[in-house]
Amino acid sequence: MTAREGAADEPGPEGMTRRQLLRHTAWFGAAVVLTVAGGEVVSHIAGPSGAAADDDPHALRFVQISDSHLGFKGSANTAVEESFSHALGQINALPYRPAFVMHTGDLTHLATPAQFDQVRQMMSGLRTGQVLTVPGEHDSIDDTGQKYREVFGAGTAGDGWYSFDVQGVHFISLVNTLSLEKLGHLGNDQLEFVRKDVAKLPADTPIVVFSHIPLFAMYPAWGWGTDDATQALSYLRRFSSVTCLNGHVHQLFTKTEGNVTFHSATTTAYPLPQPGTRPAPTPVTLPAGKLGEARGIREVAYRPGNPGLAVKDVRLA
Amino acid sequence: MTGNLPMRLGTAACLAVSGYVHAELYVHGYRVIPFVGPAFLVQAGGSFAIAVLLALGGPVLLRLAAAGLALGALGGFAVSRTVGLFGFTEHGLQPAPEALVSLLAEAAVLVLLGVSHLLARRRRETPGAVA
Numbered sequence: 001m002t003a004r005e006g007a008a009d010e011p012g013p014e015g016m017t018r019r020q021l022l023r024h025t026a027w028f029g030a031a032v033v034l035t036v037a038g039g040e041v042v043s044h045i046a047g048p049s050g051a052a053a054d055d056d057p058h059a060l061r062f063v064q065i066s067d068s069h070l071g072f073k074g075s076a077n078t079a080v081e082e083s084f085s086h087a088l089g090q091i092n093a094l095p096y097r098p099a100f101v102m103h104t105g106d107l108t109h110l111a112t113p114a115q116f117d118q119v120r121q122m123m124s125g126l127r128t129g130q131v132l133t134v135p136g137e138h139d140s141i142d143d144t145g146q147k148y149r150e151v152f153g154a155g156t157a158g159d160g161w162y163s164f165d166v167q168g169v170h171f172i173s174l175v176n177t178l179s180l181e182k183l184g185h186l187g188n189d190q191l192e193f194v195r196k197d198v199a200k201l202p203a204d205t206p207i208v209v210f211s212h213i214p215l216f217a218m219y220p221a222w223g224w225g226t227d228d229a230t231q232a233l234s235y236l237r238r239f240s241s242v243t244c245l246n247g248h249v250h251q252l253f254t255k256t257e258g259n260v261t262f263h264s265a266t267t268t269a270y271p272l273p274q275p276g277t278r279p280a281p282t283p284v285t286l287p288a289g290k291l292g293e294a295r296g297i298r299e300v301a302y303r304p305g306n307p308g309l310a311v312k313d314v315r316l317a
Numbered sequence: 318m319t320g321n322l323p324m325r326l327g328t329a330a331c332l333a334v335s336g337y338v339h340a341e342l343y344v345h346g347y348r349v350i351p352f353v354g355p356a357f358l359v360q361a362g363g364s365f366a367i368a369v370l371l372a373l374g375g376p377v378l379l380r381l382a383a384a385g386l387a388l389g390a391l392g393g394f395a396v397s398r399t400v401g402l403f404g405f406t407e408h409g410l411q412p413a414p415e416a417l418v419s420l421l422a423e424a425a426v427l428v429l430l431g432v433s434h435l436l437a438r439r440r441r442e443t444p445g446a447v448a
Contacts, residue, residue: 027375031382034366035359038336042361046344254350255406261350313351 060167063091063098063128064210064298066247067267069138070119071109076270076283077291080109084122086316087268087297092127094299099166101128104247104265105136105177105212107152111143116151135160136212136248137177144178158189163197169302169309170201174211176226184213184226184248191228195235206241206302208309214246216255216262219275224249233260241308245300249281252296252313263311266296292316324433329372331429332383334422335390336364338415352403360390384430387423394420 016024068084077083091101103123108115116139123131139148149160156162156173163172172194176184186194198207209215215229226232236242242260250272253264271284271294278284286294292315299312340361348354367375367383394416396402398409410416 024376024378027370027379031363031366031370031375031379034369035362037362038365039358039362042340042343042358043348045340046348252351253401253406254353255401256411257408258411308345310348311351 058167058304060169060302060304061096061098062166062300063094063101064104064245064265064300065091065101065268066104066212066265067106067136067250067269068103068119069106069109069267069269070122071112071115072269072283074270074283075285080269081118081122083295083316084119084268087295088122088126090297090314090317092125098128098299100130100132101126102173102210102245103131103133104210104245105134106138106247107133107136107148109138111139111141111147113147116147120151132173132210134173134210134212135175135177137180140178145175157193161190161193167302168304169206169208170198172197172207172209174209174215174232176211176213176215176229180223182223183220184211184215184223184229186226186228186232191231191235194232198235198239201239203238204240206309207236207239207243208300209236209242209244211244211246213248214262214264215244216257216260218249218253218264222275222281224275224281233257236260243309243311245298245311251294254311261308263298265298266294266313268295268297268316270294321433321436324429324436325371325374328380328383328426328429328433329368331422331425332364332371332386333368335387335419335426336361336368338419338422339364339390342412342415350405353397353405356393360386380430380434383426387426387430390419390423391427 065087068087069080070084072080091098101123107119133152135145135148135152139145145153145159149156153160158175159178160175161173163170165171174186174190174194176186179185179187201207209232211226213226214224215226215233217225219225233242237259240259244260244262245265246262247265247267249264250267250270251264251274252266253262255262270291271286272281273284284294295316296314297316299314301310301312303310339357343354343357343361347357363382363386367379367386370379371383393402397405397407407416410420
């Protein structure tokens, strides 16, 4: 053995020889290289994700915003109109023109004609193909949605529900805020609408469902669920991809149940507490400078041939 | 070489199964879920890598990494069924059968690593035993 080899086998202060250290380093390096290579292969098989879809001219892209509460006065956000304007500016600054912008309810705080007029005017400045909405319970406080439908109800059925198709994706906009007791409620007429609406669609049609209140039991004690949603979702069971996008809870939340993925959106106005962390879901006043982190917009992309939608939540800048 | 061959290959196979399940779920939709999607990709890539290296006979460091991956996946499963993982929750053994297959594979990884560790210690403690 040479002196050099002898030094290599000499244990260091931590009891490891240089040779052992080199061997361990080689195994560790191989693990890292193989992990990266494996991840590359898997993501290549998965195809382009949402980010890649941004560059795809054939991708369908739309934006969801929610819970703007125009007219709200409180310490949780003393300038909700300014926040909403900021969110709209962020949408207009996107590097693409969304096919549509969907507002999933609580456009206004008190459903006054002036608040509806203000929100309509502000949203008319959006650089998008179409502005769509579903009502929140704040949009139908005293008239079961009459004023809401006068402004946003054109082309809808029943109490304001509707469906439409864009680039092979079938969209259903539901109203679950009008017959509120504790939980959201769709009602028999709307359930029948859903059943008939999807009856003739092939099972590989991607389905997206918009509603204000979650269609899953996020926190029933606070009314964060819809009592007859199971019936509506049973009509969608045969579809390979169902995505439900809702508002109401003012915070991001995702869950899957079988073939359905639920995404709760955050607000453009003010946060609500996480389920069960406070006695009631009342507006949360955050420390100075923290409010922006709780609010945001949601970009959604669908690339034809992909099994599902890519959902990207972005904070208000 | 470390550990006995059947144990090592069994551990590698179970880890590869766990990696495959995570890769399949990632490809078929989970990639769009914030944080959970990238975590599934890391789990899949890491599991495949450690499985290959374990099969080739890696040192104790790799067995620790295998245990870490299995524990991480089981921990993520438990959290997603209770308090939620970065706002992501699922119920029971959904998606089926992937959730159950993954759970069994990761539990098997931990059992096999534990047994091979005990066997190795017994061999070291038994004078004259043939490794």
